[in-house]
Amino acid sequence: MEVDVIKSKISDALVSILEHDNFELHDELTAKDVDGWDSLSHMMIITKIEEEFSIRFKLRDLNKLKNLGSLVSVIQNKI
């Protein structure tokens, strides 16, 4: 899957959980930069992304998700 397609699917997942699109998708984007992306919503965002891509993260994968760039590459390795 193209990186752009992956990113746009991630964006959809974020919008559906956070109910806003006040963020710009770049590789260095972290949860801190996005309103409402806290430990509570993180779990729901992860679950949504798993559904969107029909993948399943391992617990160890979750610690590798430092920013959007690493999220994209973990997803790439799964699909």
Add this chain to the structure above:
Amino acid sequence: MNLVFDIQKSIENNYNNNAFYFGDTYYSYKDFAQVISDIRKEIQSSIKENEINIGLITNDDVQTYASIIALWMEGKAYVPLNPEFPISRNSTVIDQADIKTILDSSETKVFTEFNVILTKKCDTSEIDLTPVEVTKDDLGYIFFTSGTTGTPKGVPITFENLSGFMDAFWELNYTITDTDRCLQMFELTFDLSVVSYLAPILKGACIYTIPKDEIKYSYIFELMEDHELTFALMVPSILHYLRPYFDEIDCPAMKYSLFCGEALPLDVTEEWSKCVPNATIANVYGPTECTIFCTDYTYIRKGDNKTHNGVLTIGKDMKNTKTIIVDDDNNEVREGENGELCLSGIQLTPGYWKNEKKNKEVFFTKKYGGEKTRFYRTGDLCTVDSDGDILYLGRVDFQAKIQGFRVELSEIEFHAKAALDKLNVVAIAFTNSIQNTEIGLVIEATEFETKQLLDDLKTKLPQYMVPTQIKFINSFPLNTNGKTDRKKLNKLFS
């Protein structure tokens, strides 16, 4: 007080052991002793002897923990200040506790207008861990919890309270030795952090903390597996996060797995017990007012466990606490009847910091076992069975627990109303799809853009108190008593 001497002895006897693991760096007890001594020297030279309550910026590093021990060795109390909390909230705490000096391990000062000691920049001095004389009534810390009127309330804990807790904790026989590796997952503004660092320090064990930028539950899992943690006190919400991944978790090294701070469901506990096959699992309970926790129940692996609505019993009172269950007039109810749980004993705080009104509301004295005894009303609705096991039924008021943090819903409503200029609001605690509690806000109005409101709330409330969902309703439903029907409003959230 012996407690501070015990800390000194344990540090001195364990110089070669690791004391802390932060991120990827170990610090030995010798390193710890050095940092404590350096900070102590600075405290001696720049804080007046009669200044007792000292602010502490709660970073995740060796200087912050060393500051606590250094303050205790100087007979002073720490008041934790989370740098991520809104300035207005920290300022209220600073005002209330008369704080003039703040210990801060940051590179640049979080607060500039006070006497700030940058603890990373102290000169190196000779190691000296001999404490000054500390009496039982001296304060060890003051923790501020959510208050109903929009102002947090301070709970001062004395060294007698803290020693009473440690004594009762060791009596439980959840043994820690100098070879153990212990989890410290709590913000230092939360009193479960105290036992998570103090118990290991008193035994020369190693403490593993969570860096602030990590996702807590998955990081805990890696610590447990990669470092073979042997002791962990956690809030049950961590289990709810980990539950979808239980089949990936296998931690045979875990010896004691304790839970506190929220209701612990039996079904999750049963599943968790397979992830930590060799661990003793326990459910402990207690409010900050009675020093960390004061009742205990050991989960039975092969056998029946007592529950109410699927929630495990909180067990029996620990060695230094007496519990009774009373009606509205402070009369003890009969066995098996419901009432409010009340606590007494040497773990009980002397009372809220400068808050006589609240003290009159929740503390009372009554004859118990022939003696005049001071009790604290917990606000927890409970019942006790014939074995003396206490079952938790719910709250008598509008307090909620978010990841273990106490939240007064009225404090959220207070700040939301202030931001919305006369609009009526109700804050709701609801259970989300993974069984954790979230805060919702219902506004009595036609729908409008809420970004401004949320931005306002973020300047007044810690993140965990800011509502995660907002709903609008034209008029609040009323119950038969003519009061706002919170149960109906609760159904708006899922």
